[in-house]
Amino acid sequence: MSVKSCEKLEKSKVALTIEVGAEEFEAAINKAYLKMRGKMNIPGFRPGKAPRKIIEGMYGAEVFYEEAVNIVLPEAYEAAVKEQELDVVGYPEVELEDCSKNGVTFKCTVAVYPEVKLGQYKGLEAPKAEVKVMAADVNARLKEMADRNSRLVSVERAVKKGDTANINFEGFDNGVAFEGGKGDNFDLEIGSGSFVPGFEDQLIGMKVGAEKDIDITFPENYTPELAGKPVVFHVKVNEVKAKEVPAIDDEFAKDVSEFDTLKELKADMKKKMTEERKVAAQQAFEDALMKKVADGIEAEIPDAMVNAQAERMLEGFKQQLASQGIPFEQYLQMTGMTNEAFLAQAHEPALDQVKMDLAVEAIVKAEGLEASDEDVENEMKNIAEKYGMDLESVKKYLPADQVKEQVIREKVIKVVADAGVAVAPVEEKKEEEKAE
Numbered sequence: 258m259s260v261k262s263c264e265k266l267e268k269s270k271v272a273l274t275i276e277v278g279a280e281e282f283e284a285a286i287n288k289a290y291l292k293m294r295g296k297m298n299i300p301g302f303r304p305g306k307a308p309r310k311i312i313e314g315m316y317g318a319e320v321f322y323e324e325a326v327n328i329v330l331p332e333a334y335e336a337a338v339k340e341q342e343l344d345v346v347g348y349p350e351v352e353l354e355d356c357s358k359n360g361v362t363f364k365c366t367v368a369v370y371p372e373v374k375l376g377q378y379k380g381l382e383a384p385k386a387e388v389k390v391m392a393a394d395v396n397a398r399l400k401e402m403a404d405r406n407s408r409l410v411s412v413e414r415a416v417k418k419g420d421t422a423n424i425n426f427e428g429f430d431n432g433v434a435f436e437g438g439k440g441d442n443f444d445l446e447i448g449s450g451s452f453v454p455g456f457e458d459q460l461i462g463m464k465v466g467a468e469k470d471i472d473i474t475f476p477e478n479y480t481p482e483l484a485g486k487p488v489v490f491h492v493k494v495n496e497v498k499a500k501e502v503p504a505i506d507d508e509f510a511k512d513v514s515e516f517d518t519l520k521e522l523k524a525d526m527k528k529k530m531t532e533e534r535k536v537a538a539q540q541a542f543e544d545a546l547m548k549k550v551a552d553g554i555e556a557e558i559p560d561a562m563v564n565a566q567a568e569r570m571l572e573g574f575k576q577q578l579a580s581q582g583i584p585f586e587q588y589l590q591m592t593g594m595t596n597e598a599f600l601a602q603a604h605e606p607a608l609d610q611v612k613m614d615l616a617v618e619a620i621v622k623a624e625g626l627e628a629s630d631e632d633v634e635n636e637m638k639n640i641a642e643k644y645g646m647d648l649e650s651v652k653k654y655l656p657a658d659q660v661k662e663q664v665i666r667e668k669v670i671k672v673v674a675d676a677g678v679a680v681a682p683v684e685e686k687k688e689e690e691k692a693e
Contacts, residue, residue: 376553
């Protein structure tokens with residue numbers, strides 16, 4: 258094998274012209290013969306026993322060339338990439354230029370990891386919100402906690418929004434009950450949006466024991482059998498239950514926390530909320546800085562990198578759906594999407610992610626950043642503590658290389674954030690201007 262030329266093309270592509278000599282190609286032809294002879298029926302010979310010369314005499318000298326090219330190409334391509342020290346991305350496009358008993362010449366066009374020119378990554382400005390937790394914020398959080406600790410109690414009145422109605426229902430399409438449209442003793446929270454639009458609102462005002470027919474038109478993006486169809490649901494209300502929210506006082510504090518008084522609970526809640534908002538503000542600050550860094554790089558990004566990232570996003574989304582018990586094909590059917598449309602929508606976020614990855618890698622090189630074994634060990638300990646796992650379990654299920662990559666990425670963010678300049682968000686600046 259020899260590389261006749263290595264030509265750099267636009268968008269970080271390289272065209273390799275590779276030549277395989279007569280001797281090497283002859284060996285590949287013989288391998289092709291040994292592989293294919295058993296599938297050829299030659300008069301006078303048992304399957305697999307016909308000599309190569311006989312087969313070539315019947316079908317032509319080129320009968321084994323295509324398979325021989327398939328045999329010789331991968332190894333020759335890999336050797337050429339190694340010789341030229343190319344960091345390839347994706348698979349090559351192959352064009353056969355010449356093929357004869359004297360050898361093979363083919364051109365491989367392949368994307369390579371792009372050259373990246375870093376822009377400014379230190380001293381960048383980004384908005385950072387001032388952290389404030391007001392009494393109203395704490396009270397709102399307490400109200401959420403009280404709602405979570407509420408209980409349902411039966412009431413002797415008509416259904417209101419926010420109530421939970423226990424109902425029997427059955428749906429009919431032109432007088433015929435349809436599959437999946439029936440339920441008995443079903444608890445439905447009115448206003449939750451759990452049922453078809455319009456269904457829950459029509460239960461408001463019904464009392465226990467009341468029955469009525471509800472007219473509903475299914476959405477166009479519903480299951481094909483019912484999409485866009487007008488149907489009738491016969492509904493009976495069995496019970497009306499209202500949410501009983503506990504009073505927010507010292508007794509409530511004792512029930513939901515380790516504190517004896519509401520004052521202590523509020524103080525602890527304010528402290529935790531302040532810390533949460535500080536973390537969120539820092540995260541948003543870092544994200545904004547890194548976005549500027551990524552947007553500031555100069556690189557000819559090959560389409561192969563973006564397409565591969567979009568595919569990874571698609572696979573991640575499929576796994577997310579699977580964890581919720583939703584097959585991807587069902588999702589496509591429900592939303593009217595296609596695989597191709599999803600990938601097209603993922604193109605822009607995929608490009609952004611590729612830019613970010615390239616920027617991170619460029620800073621790693623510029624700063625000489627590394628992750629020691631001790632760094633990786635400490636990060637695994639942090640993960641174990643955060644998720645309440647033992648360290649050995651974390652090591653078993655989380656690859657060290659993945660943790661190492663995350664540690665280095667965090668070091669990159671620290672370099673950028675430590676040198677970053679926090680400014681007031683636009684909204685805050687406007688408020689200050691009004692005050693003046």
